[in-house]
Amino acid sequence: MDCVTAPQDRFAIQTHQLNLWYGTFQALKEITVNIKPRLITSLIGPSGCGKTTLLRCFNRINERYENVTTTGEVRILGKNIYDEDVSLGELRKSVGMVFQRPNPLPISIYDNVLFGIRSHTRRGAFARSERDGMVESALRDVELWDETKDGLRRKATHLTLEQQQKLCIARLLPLKPQVILMDEPCSALDAEGVERIEELVDALREKFTIVMVTHNMGQARRISQECIFMLMGKIIEHGDTSQVFLNPREKETDMYVTGRYG
Numbered sequence: 488m489d490c491v492t493a494p495q496d497r498f499a500i501q502t503h504q505l506n507l508w509y510g511t512f513q514a515l516k517e518i519t520v521n522i523k524p525r526l527i528t529s530l531i532g533p534s535g536c537g538k539t540t541l542l543r544c545f546n547r548i549n550e551r552y553e554n555v556t557t558t559g560e561v562r563i564l565g566k567n568i569y570d571e572d573v574s575l576g577e578l579r580k581s582v583g584m585v586f587q588r589p590n591p592l593p594i595s596i597y598d599n600v601l602f603g604i605r606s607h608t609r610r611g612a613f614a615r616s617e618r619d620g621m622v623e624s625a626l627r628d629v630e631l632w633d634e635t636k637d638g639l640r641r642k643a644t645h646l647t648l649e650q651q652q653k654l655c656i657a658r659l660l661p662l663k664p665q666v667i668l669m670d671e672p673c674s675a676l677d678a679e680g681v682e683r684i685e686e687l688v689d690a691l692r693e694k695f696t697i698v699m700v701t702h703n704m705g706q707a708r709r710i711s712q713e714c715i716f717m718l719m720g721k722i723i724e725h726g727d728t729s730q731v732f733l734n735p736r737e738k739e740t741d742m743y744v745t746g747r748y749g
């Protein structure tokens with residue numbers, strides 16, 4: 488198996504026999520997967536198959552639910568994130584997350600971008616010019632700078648949904664994450680918004696490891712280099728996106744990608 492023989496840093500995320508239960512319901516079954524760095528991996532499968540649950544294992548935010556039990560391993564850059572010495576704060580700094588509905592805080596655009604980094608550093612850690620620089624750089628990276636530079640003190644909740652989602656990506660960047668998890672980040676957007684977020688995600692790929700849940704198979708084909716197909720809590724197939732869509736190994740994958748089920 489790859490994860491035994493390969494050097495650990497060949498993969499950004501590795502799971503080994505990962506199981507997860509909500510109460511007595513088993514939502515993830517024996518998930519063993521290796522996700523490569525600096526490319527986009529899409530996570531596809533019918534509603535309820537466990538995509539969101541798996542994504543949320545990668546920064547342990549599933550544990551916010553009380554009745555969750557997890558067994559097995561999740562390694563991020565070789566480190567088992569269930570080890571006792573792992574700090575959840577540090578983990579979530581290096582594994583950022585973007586949600587289905589944009590969720591900026593009801594504070595200014597400027598303060599949204601800095602919110603994460605401020606919660607990880609002591610007060611006054613950065614001079615004003617450094618803070619301004621971080622805000623400009625993050626907003627430029629998500630192509631939001633030109634539209635917002637004259638109104639950085641405006642409340643972020645006044646932005647359009649597309650701008651809000653870009654801002655939610657921008658606020659991860661000052662933390663210099665290794666991995667960015669995205670759970671159907673375009674589902675609240677119109678067609679143009681989808682296109683622009685897809686372009687943005689594609690541009691970020693060189694710098695980060697991106698794992699994106701999508702129910703849109705066209706989107707998975709357009710933007711991901713690798714694709715994981717899940718069904719009822721299991722991974723059925725994982726490979727190059729073109730292989731998964733054009734030449735699937737498993738019958739269930741074939742049925743799903745050709746629209747015959749789910």
Ligand SMILES: Nc1ncnc2c1ncn2[C@@H]1O[C@H](COP(=O)(O)OP(=O)(O)O)[C@@H](O)[C@H]1O
Nearest residue numbers: 509514532533534535536537538539540541552
């Ligand atoms: N907090 C929760 N408590 C109980 N069951 C849950 C919870 N979250 C998800 N589930 C169940 O786990 C399964 C997988 O859900 P989810 O990961 O959200 O699927 P997907 O993202 O693929 O639609 C579903 O059957 C869902 O009903």
Ligand SMILES: [Mg+2]
Nearest residue numbers: 538539540700
């Ligand atoms: Mg989901």
